[in-house]
Structure formats: structure tokens, C-alpha cells
Amino acid sequence: MSATPDHGGSGASGRPARTAAVIPAAGRGVRLGPGAPKALRPLSGTPMLVHAVRAMAGSRSVSLVVVVAPPDGADEVRRLLDAYPLSGSLSDTTEVVVVPGGETRQESVRKGLAAVPETVTTVLVHDAARPLVPVDTVDAVAAAVRDGSPAVVPALPLADTVKQVEPRTGERAGEPEPVVGTPERALLRAVQTPQGFDRATLVAAHEKIALEGEGATDDAGMVERLGVEVVVVPGHEEAFKVTRPLDLVLAEAVLARRRANDGF
Ligand SMILES: Nc1ccn([C@@H]2O[C@H](COP(=O)(O)OP(=O)(O)OP(=O)(O)O)[C@@H](O)[C@H]2O)c(=O)n1
Numbered sequence: 001m002s003a004t005p006d007h008g009g010s011g012a013s014g015r016p017a018r019t020a021a022v023i024p025a026a027g028r029g030v031r032l033g034p035g036a037p038k039a040l041r042p043l044s045g046t047p048m049l050v051h052a053v054r055a056m057a058g059s060r061s062v063s064l065v066v067v068v069a070p071p072d073g074a075d076e077v078r079r080l081l082d083a084y085p086l087s088g089s090l091s092d093t094t095e096v097v098v099v100p101g102g103e104t105r106q107e108s109v110r111k112g113l114a115a116v117p118e119t120v121t122t123v124l125v126h127d128a129a130r131p132l133v134p135v136d137t138v139d140a141v142a143a144a145v146r147d148g149s150p151a152v153v154p155a156l157p158l159a160d161t162v163k164q165v166e167p168r169t170g171e172r173a174g175e176p177e178p179v180v181g182t183p184e185r186a187l188l189r190a191v192q193t194p195q196g197f198d199r200a201t202l203v204a205a206h207e208k209i210a211l212e213g214e215g216a217t218d219d220a221g222m223v224e225r226l227g228v229e230v231v232v233v234p235g236h237e238e239a240f241k242v243t244r245p246l247d248l249v250l251a252e253a254v255l256a257r258r259r260a261n262d263g264f
């Protein structure tokens with residue numbers, strides 16, 4: 001894997017990149033507990049970020065990957081990516097670029113987007129914290145954008161019933177929270193990444209939200225505020241987000257199952 005300091009506006013093949021993946025990887029991983037920045041923590045001996053880059057590079061359509069590193073960690077991330085092979089025959093057609101991120105996921109994605117050349121028509125935004133997303137899910141999202149949807153999110157139905165509550169804050173923090181509603185579960189979806197976008201639509205959404213000084217927890221939510229239709233395609237249970245310590249246990253189990261399956 002070779003991580004160039006600047007993008008040349010083309011995939012490693014020399015052809016202009018048409019589909020790029022932006023991987024926000026600048027988070028600290030506070031919910032995971034003390035340790036290195038989350039994206040750099042190992043899963044089966046390989047940093048989470050490397051798994052995520054491989055998942056994007058494994059997609060036939062992605063020819064440019066923009067990794068968004070912790071604000072002061074771009075050089076370290078470049079060195080780390082150089083130390084790991086992309087592990088696949090597609091490595092010679094995927095360019096990997098590293099840029100420094102920001103204080104929020106939103107800011108990090110915006111900085112990653114700024115490194116995507118205008119020749120790119122489709123942008124996938126994928127959390128480094130979802131390292132085990134199957135390539136088929138990546139391909140399905142990219143294909144739906146290419147087929148004309150300006151914004152596509154992979155998602156799964158919920159297993160739990162969800163309650164809306166009145167949060168207790170300040171002096172009342174910690175008190176039981178009154179339930180104010182129960183949304184109909186069949187209408188809800190748990191949204192994953194990669195989320196795929198028409199590049200110009202995603203850029204416009206980030207510009208609008210930055211101007212308005214608002215925040216959103218995912219990129220599709222920003223596009224919704226533009227009034228542009230967002231559609232859902234099936235997600236995958238292995239695309240879960242590594243957020244808390246138990247998620248690491250699950251991730252190791254998924255990798256062990258993949259190794260066992262590869263052995264047969
Ligand atoms: N300033 C930030 C914050 C988050 N992210 C990235 O956004 C993705 C989803 O964020 P999350 O899982 O919430 O990661 P953290 O912010 O690291 O987690 P925590 O909230 O527990 O600190 C991750 O790949 C994370 O690296 C980012 O690029 N820049």
C-alpha cells in the first residue's frame with residue numbers, strides 16, 4: 001500500500017479517478033477506552049484502518065482512497081499504510097492519499113472531500129471504524145449511485161424496540177428518563193457506511209451545513225437537509241461499527257470465522 005502525500009487527481013493506473021472513497025479515521029475512540037487512536041488499533045494484528053482501506057480498494061469501482069488522519073497524525077498514518085500491502089490484485093489500480101482531519105467527523109469528511117478531484121463523480125464515505133464491511137456491500141452502494149441515485153445508504157432493520165425519551169441533564173442527570181414515544185420499528189433502519197453520493201451533491205450538503213453552523217451524525221443526513229432524496233440499500237451485519245470494547249471481541253470473531261472459511 002503506498003500512501004502519497006498529495007493527490008494527483010488520478011488513480012494509480014494513471015486514468016482519472018471516477019469513484020473515490022473518503023475514510024474518516026481521525027477519531028479518538030473515547031468510547032473504546034484508553035489507547036491509541038481507534039483507527040490505529042489492531043484487529044488480528046492489522047490496524048483497523050488498514051482493514052477499512054482494503055475493503056474500499058477491494059471494490060472494482062474505487063480507484064482513489066482518501067484517508068483522513070488525526071489532525072497531527074498524517075505522517076504516522078502514511079508510514080503505517082506504506083508498511084501494509086493492500087493485499088489484493090487491485091493494489092496497482094488504487095491510489096491512497098492521506099490528509100489531516102478535524103475535531104468532528106463532519107469536519108474530517110469535509111477535509112477529505114477537499115482532496116477529491118473534480119473528475120470524480122461518485123464519492124463513498126466510509127468509517128475507518130467499520131473495518132469489516134464486505135466488498136459486495138461497497139459495490140452495491142457504488143452501483144446504486146452510478147445508476148442515478150444521488151445519495152445511497154446501506155442499512156439494516158432494527159432488532160431492538162426504540163423509545164424516544166426526554167433526556168435528563170444538569171442537576172437531573174442520572175434520574176430515570178420519561179418515555180415520550182415509541183416509533184414504529186418496522187419503519188426504522190440502522191444506517192451503516194459506506195454511504196455513496198454524487199460528488200457535487202455531497203459537496204453542496206457539506207457547504208450548506210458548515211455555513212449554517214449545524215451538525216449531523218452522518219453524511220446522508222446532510223443531504224436530506226438539501227431536500228435531495230436519499231435511498232437505502234441492504235446493509236450487512238459485518239459492517240457494524242467498532243465503538244465499544246465488546247465490538248472488538250465481535251470483530252476478532254468475524255475475522256476468525258473468515259480465516260476458517262478461507263481454509264476450506
Ligand atoms: N474528529 C473525528 C471524529 C471521528 N472521525 C471518524 O468517524 C468515524 C466514526 O466515528 P466514531 O466511531 O464515533 O469514532 P470516534 O469519534 O473515534 O469515537 P468516540 O466518539 O468513541 O471517540 C470513525 O472512523 C472516526 O475515526 C473522524 O474522522 N474525525
Ligand SMILES: C[C@](O)(CO)[C@H](O)COP(=O)(O)O
Binds near residue numbers: 191193219241
Ligand atoms: C456515520 C455513522 O456510522 C452511520 O451510522 C454514524 O452516524 C457515526 O456516528 P458516530 O457517533 O460518529 O460513531
